[in-house]
Structure formats: C-alpha cells, structure tokens
Amino acid sequence: MAKRINRVIELLEAGEPVYYTGTGDLTYENGRKQAGTWADFLITDFEHHAFDVVGLTAFMKGLVDGGPTKAGHRTPAVISTLPSNCRTVAEMRANAWQVRQVLSAGVHGILHTHARQA
Numbered sequence: 001m002a003k004r005i006n007r008v009i010e011l012l013e014a015g016e017p018v019y020y021t022g023t024g025d026l027t028y029e030n031g032r033k034q035a036g037t038w039a040d041f042l043i044t045d046f047e048h049h050a051f052d053v054v055g056l057t058a059f060m061k062g063l064v065d066g067g068p069t070k071a072g073h074r075t076p077a078v079i080s081t082l083p084s085n086c087r088t089v090a091e092m093r094a095n096a097w098q099v100r101q102v103l104s105a106g107v108h109g110i111l112h113t114h115a116r117q118a
Contacts (some may be wrong), residue, residue, distance in 0.1 A: 006108050007069070008041050023078070031062020034076065035069065041077035045063045046102070047113055051083050053101045056089030060106035078107045085114040 004010050018083050021039040024030050034042060044056060060088055063075040080102040084095035092112075 003073040005074065006078045007071055007073050008108075011024075011040060020079075023059060025060040026052050028038040028065075031059040031064075032066035033062075034059075034067030035063050037069075037076050039076065041079055041108075042080060043111070044080040044107065046098075047081040047085050051098065053105055056080070056102060056105045056107070058091040064106075075106075077109070079109040079111050080107045081111045081113055082114075087114055087116045089117065 011018050013106070018040040019038075020041045020043055021037060023034060023042045023044045026044065033056070037108070044059075046052075060075070060078065067075050069076055082095070082098045084091060084098055086092045086095065092115075102110065
C-alpha cells in the first residue's frame, strides 16, 4: 500500500529524483492508458494548449479506472500548468477560478510558470 497519495512526495522525501511526461490527449481512454505510465508524474499543459477542463475531468476518471499504478498509488501524480501568467497578486486573484477548476477535476498540483511573487 502506498504511503502517500502522491508518489512524487515519497520520492523527494527519500532524496530521489522525479521524472515526468506530458499527458497527451485529455480523454478517458488515454487516462486509462496513462495509468501505467513510466513517469513519476504527468503534466497537463494549459499554458500552451486549450484550457479543457471537461477533457481533464475525463482523463482523470480514466486514470482512476486504469489504476492503481505499478507502485500501488491510485493514480500517477498530475500537475497542471495554467494559461494565466500570475505575475501579480491581482492577476492571480482574477484567475483563481482556473485553479479551482483543475483542482476540482482531481489534479494533485499547479505549476504557475510565470509567477513573480509568493
């Protein structure tokens, strides 16, 4: 049984490197396929691709139905980039709905690629 819901945390705690790949198509079928990925985590790229939360939700359902992973986790960890820049607090607040949408779809984390302040 997995120690944590997110294998990446386990690996980092052990001082191990982590590896990722992209999700590919955001479909239920591809989610089932990606449940067996070689990677420690998957990235959904909404920074450069359409912000498709419906597809993301289907993909996440496929991950669950295709799991567990070889390491015993329910799904591989999934991190999403977002289309907003988040360079200021005001911009982050104005785009917080994007964060809520992807977290509600089931991703494990958010990567703000252009954040300038905490």
